[in-house]
Amino acid sequence: MLIVVCVKLKPTAQDAAALRATLRQCNAAADYVSRVAFEEKEFSKFRLQQIVYTELKARGLGAQAAIRTIKKVCDAYVTLHANMRAGHLGKPGSERRNRAERKPVSFRPDAAQAYDDRLLSWQHTAGTVSIWTVHGRLKGVPFVGSDEQMRLVEKSRRGESDLVERDGSFYLLATCEVAESHLKETSVGFLGVDLGVVNIATTSKGEVFAGRALNRYRTRQERLRAKLLRKGTKSAKRLLKKRARKERRFAANVNHIISKRIVAEAERTSHGIALEDLQRIRSRARLRKPQRATVNSWIFAQLGQFLEYKARRSGVPLVYVDFTDTRRICSRCHHRNRGNLVSETWFHCTSCSVVAHADLNASRNIAHRGELAWSAGRESRAPATSPQAGGSDAGVAKQPAAPYPQDQPCRAASSDTQLSTVT
Known part of the structure; x- marks a missing residue:
């Protein structure tokens, strides 16, 4: 079972400015990728990467950050199309559905940005992280959480983590895989x-x-x-x-x-x-x-x-x-x-x-x-088996x-x- 553990970052004022600029720049790049995908009607990550990768690099994103940004846009369109098929945005021709179909997906300036292990590394003993930003890599950024949260992040973290900003504070949402208990009778x-x-x-x-x-x-x-x-x-x-x-x-x-x-x-x-x-x-x-x-x-x-x-x-x-x-x-x-x-x-x-x-x-x-x-x-x-099926247990289905x-x-x-x- 996967759960999300939220830990709080404690950056300095200078580091906080770098993290904030990173979110703004990555989401501005995501808006650009979304417009291209909408205009070209291309939602495949591989083909979209061939179109926009060079431009994202010119915008100051690192190679891995550019890949994560393209993936975020593709996932957003997958979710949008799934909601349309399920009818969550109304019937075809409805005003709400038309609004969703007429314009590309947009991203808030402070929307979450995904970080994989190449962009983010954890030092659990020191209680710090090393994280990529558009102004260079920040090392030794402290993070805090409850004892259970710290234990889960250290022992059970899997895959990507998301950087988010809420009311001026920065958080990392880490995906952790925990074992389910045996179902009790x-x-x-x-x-x-x-x-x-x-x-x-x-x-x-x-x-x-x-x-x-x-x-x-x-x-x-x-x-x-x-x-x-x-x-x-x-x-x-x-x-x-x-x-x-x-x-x-x-x-x-x-x-x-x-x-x-x-x-x-x-x-x-x-x-x-x-x-x-x-x-x-x-x-x-x-x-x-x-x-x-x-x-x-x-x-x-x-x-x-x-x-x-x-x-x-x-x-x-x-x-x-x-x-x-x-x-x-x-x-x-x-x-x-x-x-x-x-x-x-x-x-x-x-x-x-x-x-x-x-x-x-x-x-x-x-x-x-x-x-x-x-x-x-x-x-x-x-279904019960017929007596002709043979065996002393005929007629009893197990x-x-x-x-x-x-x-x-x-x-x-x-x-x-x-x-x-x-x-």
């Missing part, structure tokens, strides 16, 4: 997790992670954004970007804390984790205008990603289940009725008269569906147990490589 059951806005997460064991503090923070930020937008000055726009990044970090920190606690509880009690499959829920929901800002700022996907990669590192099984009517079905008698949900907070079964918190009832239904999905995935799906449930609408946590930031 769960005989106790699954811990259902219901995700929401008022309560960010509610587990089937009764633990509630309230979203009051986060929602109050976001409401305050929304008021401040409105004031800054009305002001409209350059300093106001700079402050808007700064506050947006701060809000994202605050929300990500909340999700990290919640996911750590849920995975730790599941690991301690030998439970698996069952989550709702909320893909494309925003496109399916019909919302009133006052609700749109709240729901669109709901970062359930990030919390799900954090839970998934932390569970994989800990060896905790995790499955996704269908969320349909989890709030309307009684977790005790499984009676389904629209009238069971009295309000967004309370659940009252019209059949067995059980009363419970709506989120707690939903999380118990999710846990039940997780157990069914896990059991279904471990059952044989091979097949190795599947590691994850395969039945839809439930899905297992993805086993593909996933990048997540370590905190």
